[in-house]
Amino acid sequence: MQLPELFEEKMKHLLGTEYEDFLAGYEKERHQALRVNPAKISAEEFLRISPFALQPVPWAKNGFYYGTEDRPGKHPWHESGVYYIQEPSAMSVAELAGVQPGDRVLDLCAAPGGKSTQLAAAMEGKGLLVSNEIHPARAKILASNMERMGVPNALVTNEPPQRLTPHFPSFFDRIVVDAPCSGEGMFRKEEQAVIQWSQDNVGLCAARQQDILEEAAKMLRPGGILVYSTCTFAPEEDEESVVRFLLKHPDFSVKQVEAYEGFAPGREEWVKLTEEEKESVSAERLEEILASVKATFRLWPHKLDGEGHYAAVLEKAGSRDDRKSRERTDRSGGRKSAGKAGGATADAAAWKLYEEFAADALTHCPEGIPMLFGEQLYLLPCLLDLSGLKVLRPGLHLGTVKKNRFEPAHALALALKPEDAKRRVSYGADSREIRAWLSGESLEADGTEGKGWTMVCVDGFPAGWGKLAGGSLKNHYPKGLRKNLES
Ligand SMILES: C[S@@+](CC[C@H](N)C(=O)[O-])C[C@H]1O[C@@H](n2cnc3c(N)ncnc32)[C@H](O)[C@@H]1O
Structure with a gap:
């Protein structure tokens, strides 16, 4: 060199x-390494199911070196946030x-x-x-x-x-x-x-x-x-x-x-x-x-x-002396999202649409403070004055409210546990279906019952949303993320 x-x-x-x-x-x-995402799977369980040759990185709890032959970036689990390279x-x-x-x-x-x-x-x-x-x-x-x-x-x-x-x-x-x-x-x-x-x-x-x-x-x-x-x-x-x-x-x-x-x-x-x-x-x-x-x-x-x-x-130096300000900003941090939607009419209407979606598609809702930004509905971790700042994500993106319809965000699927979705389909990482899905194709869903928003998983890890109707699963994987993974 x-x-x-x-x-x-x-x-x-x-x-x-x-x-x-x-x-x-x-x-x-x-040396190349990946870090297992404990929000998705424990390091122990990942070691058990992983197809990669893993060795622990001594200084990182969930970090592992992978083998020179391994291509974790080309594996569908990567798209599900199972690990970060x-x-x-x-x-x-x-x-x-x-x-x-x-x-x-x-x-x-x-x-x-x-x-x-x-x-x-x-x-x-x-x-x-x-x-x-x-x-x-x-x-x-x-x-x-x-x-x-x-x-x-x-x-x-x-x-x-x-x-x-x-x-x-x-x-x-x-x-x-x-x-x-x-x-x-x-x-x-x-x-x-x-x-x-x-x-x-x-x-x-x-x-x-x-x-x-x-x-x-x-x-x-x-x-x-x-x-x-x-x-x-x-x-x-x-x-x-x-x-x-x-x-x-x-x-x-x-x-x-x-x-x-x-x-x-x-x-x-x-x-x-x-x-x-x-x-x-x-x-x-x-x-x-x-x-x-x-x-x-x-x-x-x-x-x-x-x-x-x-x-x-x-x-x-010093000790925490910010109880008052902490109380102020954290006041609503743990509030259930089933609460009010900030008071404004648009927020309330958007929240109602989200609740209808949640009643149909979810068994469990994430917590936070609901807030509508244009057509985008978010759950904020706490209330802050962010005026004048360029904010790309003010919290968890729940979805888009358009013409009286609610479309769940990709971010929501990835932040949920598989059991949080009422309807879900899961394909194996080696399956033709998951590769077709990640490239943007809709799938036949013979045998999958029901109708409506359905979580699509890879080996049980949430990977996005599809919409089930008449035996077909319409692809809602974001266009910007679609890719052809090598098999
Ligand atoms: C070493 S990289 C950060 C890597 C990142 N922490 C990670 O772990 O993925 C440093 C980052 O600082 C950003 N940066 C450049 N100029 C900066 C500035 N004046 N103030 C703050 N950040 C700056 C760069 O764009 C770059 O993304």
């Missing part, structure tokens, strides 16, 4: 005698966030959604997850992945971080900043990262990371946890980014968390500060900050089975 000359020189200088091992790492086979080192970040069900969590740089879907899994559908992405096209991919994984309690926004801050001051329990970076750790995976690499870009990324961290700091509640990560080796974007942030934020410190085997400590000696920066705090504080860098993590491809990554867990 042809690495940028300047990058090689820099790494040689940084790593000294370890450099040859580091270079040899580029010759190692690249994710680079193994990247799985460390959400684990470090220690998210609990019921937390308020922000993933500030979230697309395509690896960390967000992992955070969502830890939240078990409880609490609020805000997944934000600055780039519009990437934000759409993020929204689609959140739907595929059946996440019911997430808002997907498309904003620069500073536009979110006024809406969420001291609001979140946990924030993940998986920062845009120079991507040195992904050279083996993404050729583009090699082509675009320059030392100037490293500097630009480092400056941008400070801007993003500033906004994150304002949105984190006292006592909250901020996980900062990159997929680069550049100390300017790793240890230095953390140190610069800590110099400006006396209320933050590095939290000691347990390292997994193969995780290496951050390197204090690689931090280069200006005299002005060094003098901005007392000598004791400077020493303390620099020493604390050892409790941040470097994931090196030559030391573990994964690509290059860096992660730091930062804690904001």
Whole structure:
């Protein structure tokens, strides 16, 4: 592999005698992994039924390496959100966030959604997850992945971080900043990262990371946890980014968390500060900050089975003192969706249509606060003032209300359990039917009784909606998702 000359020189200088091992790492086979979605199946059960050659990723509860011959992205289970294909080192970040069900969590740089879907899994559908992405096209991919994984309690926004801050001051329990970076750790995976690499870009990324961290700091509640990560080796974007942030934020410190085997400590000696920066705090504080860098993590491809990554867990001083605001925003969070539809006539009419659909097609309804946006009906995880924000998904998309008819959303099918649907048909992953279905074909449904909205499953995992009538199952798999999977 042809690495940028300047990058090689820099790494040689940084790593000294370890450099040859580091270079040899580029010759190692690249490890690929998937993360099982516990909302769909337990890891134990997945291991039992999986056709893939799986080995656990040591640092991720539901993470597994798969074999070089395996193609999980071409398997129909992928379309049902049974797993998410994710680079193994990247799985460390959400684990470090220690998210609990019921937390308020922000993933500030979230697309395509690896960390967000992992955070969502830890939240078990409880609490609020805000997944934000600055780039519009990437934000759409993020929204689609959140739907595929059946996440019911997430808002997907498309904003620069500073536009979110006024809406969420001291609001979140946990924030993940998986920062845009120079991507040195992904050279083996993404050729583009090699082509675009320059030392100037490293500097630009480092400056941008400070801007993003500033906004994150304002949105984190006292006592909250901020996980900062990159997929680069550049100390300017790793240890230095953390140190610069800590110099400006006396209320933050590095939290000691347990390292997994193969995780290496951050390197204090690689931090280069200006005299002005060094003098901005007392000598004791400077020493303390620099020493604390050892409790941040470097994931090196030559030391573990994964690509290059860096992660730091930062804690904001203080304790939760936001009971009042929490009561205000969470007041209706647990309300059954069978409640009122926000009061407005259009909302009430839409809600009635949804209820008629639910009475006919569902045995169980998801919970949340119903809200109509144009023709789209959503269930919100809690009430928030989102005015002025670009919101792609304000919560779980229930469906579309058109000309006095309700059409259930694909997202709803993926967020439900199979037993939540009164009518369902299930095809095997190897069947001709499921491949035809995912490519957009309607199916013969001889022997399937009933009429109306029917959940279509693959091996029992919800995959979308069909409409049953006269022995035929009309395809309502979204046009944008249709694909021909190889058999
Ligand atoms: C490392 S990627 C995130 C990967 C994602 N967390 C995941 O696990 O799938 C960084 C993201 O930050 C976004 N980004 C770029 N510039 C940004 C900025 N100024 N503020 C916030 N996010 C930015 C990029 O578009 C990119 O999607």
